[in-house]
Amino acid sequence: MGCVFQRLGSSLWEGSPHGRREPRTADSRATAGAPSLSGWPKDSGPGLHPGLGQAGGPVTPAAAPARCPPLLHLSLGKPGLPGPPTMPPIQPCPSCQACGPRRGAPTRRGQPLPALRLLAGPAVPGGMEGPWSSTHVSLVLPLLVLLLLGPARQATAQRCPQACICDNSRRHVACRHQNLTEVPDAIPELTQRLNLQGNLLKVLPAAAFQGLPHLTHLDLRHCQVELVAEGAFRGLGRLLLLNLASNHLRELPQEALDGLGSLRRLELEGNALEELRPGTFGALGALATLNLAHNALVYLPAMTFQGLLRVRWLRLSHNALSVLAPEALAGLPALRRLSLHHNELQALPGPALSQARGLARLELGHNPLTYAGEEDGLALPGLRELLLDGGALQALGPRAFAHCPRLHTLDLRGNQLDTLPPLQGPGQLRRLRLQGNPLWCGCQARPLLEWLARARVRSDGACRGPRRLRGEALDALRPWDLRCPGDAAQEEEEQEERAGSGPRGPPRDPPRGPVEDRAVAPCPRACVCAPESRHSSCEGCGLQAVPRGFPNDTLLLDLRRNHFPLVPRAAFPGLGHLVSLHLQHCGIAELEAGALAGLGRLIYLYLSDNQLAGLSAAALAGVPRLGYLYLERNRFLQVPGAALRALPSLFSLHLQDNAVDRLAPGDLGGTRALRWLYLSGNRITEVPPGALGPARELEKLHLDRNQLREVPTGALEGLPALLELQLSGNPLRALHDGAFQPVSRSLQHLFLNSSGLEQISPGAFSGLGPGLQSLHLQKNQLRALPALPSLSQLELIDLSSNPFHCDCQLLPLHRWLTGLNLRVGATCATPPSARGQRVKAAAAVFEACPGWSARKAKRTPASRSSTRKTSIKGRQRGADEVGKERGRL
Numbered sequence: 001m002g003c004v005f006q007r008l009g010s011s012l013w014e015g016s017p018h019g020r021r022e023p024r025t026a027d028s029r030a031t032a033g034a035p036s037l038s039g040w041p042k043d044s045g046p047g048l049h050p051g052l053g054q055a056g057g058p059v060t061p062a063a064a065p066a067r068c069p070p071l072l073h074l075s076l077g078k079p080g081l082p083g084p085p086t087m088p089p090i091q092p093c094p095s096c097q098a099c100g101p102r103r104g105a106p107t108r109r110g111q112p113l114p115a116l117r118l119l120a121g122p123a124v125p126g127g128m129e130g131p132w133s134s135t136h137v138s139l140v141l142p143l144l145v146l147l148l149l150g151p152a153r154q155a156t157a158q159r160c161p162q163a164c165i166c167d168n169s170r171r172h173v174a175c176r177h178q179n180l181t182e183v184p185d186a187i188p189e190l191t192q193r194l195n196l197q198g199n200l201l202k203v204l205p206a207a208a209f210q211g212l213p214h215l216t217h218l219d220l221r222h223c224q225v226e227l228v229a230e231g232a233f234r235g236l237g238r239l240l241l242l243n244l245a246s247n248h249l250r251e252l253p254q255e256a257l258d259g260l261g262s263l264r265r266l267e268l269e270g271n272a273l274e275e276l277r278p279g280t281f282g283a284l285g286a287l288a289t290l291n292l293a294h295n296a297l298v299y300l301p302a303m304t305f306q307g308l309l310r311v312r313w314l315r316l317s318h319n320a321l322s323v324l325a326p327e328a329l330a331g332l333p334a335l336r337r338l339s340l341h342h343n344e345l346q347a348l349p350g351p352a353l354s355q356a357r358g359l360a361r362l363e364l365g366h367n368p369l370t371y372a373g374e375e376d377g378l379a380l381p382g383l384r385e386l387l388l389d390g391g392a393l394q395a396l397g398p399r400a401f402a403h404c405p406r407l408h409t410l411d412l413r414g415n416q417l418d419t420l421p422p423l424q425g426p427g428q429l430r431r432l433r434l435q436g437n438p439l440w441c442g443c444q445a446r447p448l449l450e451w452l453a454r455a456r457v458r459s460d461g462a463c464r465g466p467r468r469l470r471g472e473a474l475d476a477l478r479p480w481d482l483r484c485p486g487d488a489a490q491e492e493e494e495q496e497e498r499a500g501s502g503p504r505g506p507p508r509d510p511p512r513g514p515v516e517d518r519a520v521a522p523c524p525r526a527c528v529c530a531p532e533s534r535h536s537s538c539e540g541c542g543l544q545a546v547p548r549g550f551p552n553d554t555l556l557l558d559l560r561r562n563h564f565p566l567v568p569r570a571a572f573p574g575l576g577h578l579v580s581l582h583l584q585h586c587g588i589a590e591l592e593a594g595a596l597a598g599l600g601r602l603i604y605l606y607l608s609d610n611q612l613a614g615l616s617a618a619a620l621a622g623v624p625r626l627g628y629l630y631l632e633r634n635r636f637l638q639v640p641g642a643a644l645r646a647l648p649s650l651f652s653l654h655l656q657d658n659a660v661d662r663l664a665p666g667d668l669g670g671t672r673a674l675r676w677l678y679l680s681g682n683r684i685t686e687v688p689p690g691a692l693g694p695a696r697e698l699e700k701l702h703l704d705r706n707q708l709r710e711v712p713t714g715a716l717e718g719l720p721a722l723l724e725l726q727l728s729g730n731p732l733r734a735l736h737d738g739a740f741q742p743v744s745r746s747l748q749h750l751f752l753n754s755s756g757l758e759q760i761s762p763g764a765f766s767g768l769g770p771g772l773q774s775l776h777l778q779k780n781q782l783r784a785l786p787a788l789p790s791l792s793q794l795e796l797i798d799l800s801s802n803p804f805h806c807d808c809q810l811l812p813l814h815r816w817l818t819g820l821n822l823r824v825g826a827t828c829a830t831p832p833s834a835r836g837q838r839v840k841a842a843a844a845v846f847e848a849c850p851g852w853s854a855r856k857a858k859r860t861p862a863s864r865s866s867t868r869k870t871s872i873k874g875r876q877r878g879a880d881e882v883g884k885e886r887g888r889l
Helices: 004-011 026-031 134-149 443-455 490-498 808-818 852-858 861-888
Strands: 013-015 021-023 165-167 172-174 193-195 217-219 241-243 265-267 289-291 313-315 337-339 361-363 385-387 409-411 431-433 463-465 528-530 535-537 556-558 580-582 604-606 628-630 652-654 676-678 700-702 724-726 749-751 774-776 796-798 828-830
Touching: none
Parallel strands: 172 193, 193 217, 217 241, 241 265, 265 289, 289 313, 313 337, 337 361, 361 385, 385 409, 409 431, 535 556, 556 580, 580 604, 604 628, 628 652, 652 676, 676 700, 700 724, 724 749, 749 774, 774 796
Antiparallel strands: 013 021, 165 172, 528 535
């Protein structure tokens, strides 16, 4: 039985603050349903075991009277008379032999607690004599239940680690700023809120909190956590809030968050997360708020947030996001608010955003967006608030938000808009914020004012020109206040503009005449420097050399469409904050050593459409954080492997449309962080084994429009994370068995269209199972194709523009396609009687084939009805058997 009396004594005490114990009153016992025993002294104290100390342990025999009869003896039967079998006496444990009241131990009314004896026969308390009656049993059985099932863990629940403060009444434990290197193991089991912030945990091992099943709030902020092991939070099925903000996490393992099925809020703000893998949050089905702000995310892959069916607010602000996969936000049906401000989005990711169709508030401010139009594809039927403030918008299409019919508030503050067309589509728009834009209140602004009045849209913002309206509030103007050609004062206004007071019409550059219009920060002549967005532009200014004198806090520098064949050493002094550098269409043939020195924060480097034939490591020295390198449409004959070794953070390499003819081993040495490799439109004839090996984390590989004659199966070895493979436009002709075996477990999208394929072996796609989502085989020369039953999870398969020969050899493909709920585009080209028919629906073509009649018989209505009846009978028979089994029990 163990220490029965110790357990009984603990069960009648409740935890008090700081681990101390307070007695329960007799009233509280009665309220809790404790039994009332005949003979129990009314003035007795609340506990049955006063000998227990403050820590819940037994007193030593020396501290108690020398003689002490057993406290409790129960028997179920009268000696000498037949009756129920005798129950063995319940004796105290050896350590509790000295179980009388301690001297001076007070009871509730100041009296020692007498020993309790319940004996059968004459010794029954209260003078009860005779056989043991049902009344007596009813009095004792509840006590037995209390003895045997009482909460033995109460003593454990009162523990408190030395470095912590335990408030047991509220079940809170705080161990803040104690330099702890591991989770304390003596935390009370019943704890609900645990605060460990400010310690030195570094690593959270598996089952780190397994002894705390009642935990609802866990605070691990500022704990220098670098690693969360798989299963670290298993056992915390009641946790509602997990705060891991302000740590050093760079990644989250696939199963790091398993076991948190009740979690409502997850805080990961202020870490160093660089990527999120699909499935990371798959176990958090109850999550409502996910905070990933202030990390180092650069892109979101497809299905990143799969499984988050109840998330309403997703915070992704203050990252370096520049790319969102089209399905990055798929699987978020409850999402209402999305925060993407302070990122590096250079174009509106309409397809990705439109996946979250329930969005009501979208925050996209402080991104380097320069234009938004209907072609961006933003379609959010429930959107009410859209924030595009603090960006670089220079133009807005009239139908940019045509597919957001419920839009109520549009925030465009702090951009570079000099004019705005009447917006078509958002019929419920009522608030338009335009403060901080260089609005030109000339004739071209009349349609805007007329629309604002007609649609009853409240707006703010002030005119930057012409001079007579400078500073005027936009909402205070009327259409006739704006002068158009033919007005009486138009000639005078034109003379003012010629004098330099301001540009005529909608200006692209701020006026340089009056002192009050000059930017406070320096800016090279002929360039535009916007202090609000910290963007500087000299696009198309005819410059012959890289200009200097930009503001030191510039984030984006646009030098496109100038002409400087050489980028000299230290060409960008004082631009240590620069994130994005645009040098496209500049005729650049060489970057000198040290050309990018001092650009320690540069992430995007655009060198597309130049005359580069090579790059040296010295030329790219000084940009250790460079993640995106654009080298399309230059003159490279080989991958600049030496230069890439100087880029340890390179994430995406764009070498499309050059003249590279071979990818050799060593070309990608040092590119361990590379995720996307674009080699489309080159002259590559061979990718030998090992050529891609250093880039083990590669997820996208584009080799389309090259000269490959076979799938580079050997080169795909060592790419366990590859998700997308583009091989379209190569003269492949045939696919052999096991062509994609090395990437069969990870591959999701496979492009083989326009590859001249004439034959596909039955085992060509072996290993490509449920993971493959899309297969592109259109525009080939396929006359036959084997069935692909292993590809059970396909979401898209395109077989259009193939000359299929619809005979009995194609019957397996027909059967497989009829089981797919997809449009595949496969049509019969021959024989002439079947030409133009869809392979999937051409049942008449295959009726004469062997095996067709047998298969048809299996699908007859009579057969299905018989099967249904058999199933019903089986279920009824099973139910009868269950009923009989319950009767026997």
